[in-house]
Amino acid sequence: MTKFIFVASAALILLFSTADAAIYKGQKEFVKKCVKCHDTGQNFVSSHKMRYWKKMMAKKGKRLAELHLENPKAKKSWSYFKSRKYTRKTKHLKQFLVEYAKDSGNVPACN
Numbered sequence: 632m633t634k635f636i637f638v639a640s641a642a643l644i645l646l647f648s649t650a651d652a653a654i655y656k657g658q659k660e661f662v663k664k665c666v667k668c669h670d671t672g673q674n675f676v677s678s679h680k681m682r683y684w685k686k687m688m689a690k691k692g693k694r695l696a697e698l699h700l701e702n703p704k705a706k707k708s709w710s711y712f713k714s715r716k717y718t719r720k721t722k723h724l725k726q727f728l729v730e731y732a733k734d735s736g737n738v739p740a741c742n
């Protein structure tokens with residue numbers, strides 16, 4: 632029994648720390664790529680619900696990319712949204728955005 636608890640908690644810790652790492656990577660990407668235009672950062676993320684971000688980031692962030700590519704005001708972001716760098720990071724971005732959505736109950740730490 633003790634052994635089981637030990638193994639189970641070790642697995643849990645591992646699970647949480649990898650999720651944290653992805654959220655952290657997503658946050659870094661967000662700060663680097665999105666904040667220059669959406670300068671309210673944290674407020675911007677938490678002004679949308681989890682469902683909204685999930686939809687935006689589904690299929691490797693297709694909707695989010697389209698939304699920007701269709702908008703001439705977002706022209707400066709086009710090369711990014713068309714790049715493979717973006718599609719590779721969407722998984723992390725999604726985790727971050729959903730984690731701090733309006734109805735998630737989480738507030739990002741300032742670090």
Ligand code: HEC
Pocket residue numbers: 661664665666667668669687695698699702704705706707708709
């Ligand atoms: C070059 C500037 C630019 C960059 C970089 C950029 N955006 Fe945008 N984004 C815009 C513009 C312009 C709009 C259209 C909003 C409007 O018309 O008021 C927009 C709209 C949006 C919207 C929908 C409107 C809203 O307020 O909810 C979301 C969501 C969004 N961006 C998320 C992101 C995310 C996430 C990133 C980073 C991966 C990002 N944007 C990077 C310029 C940018």
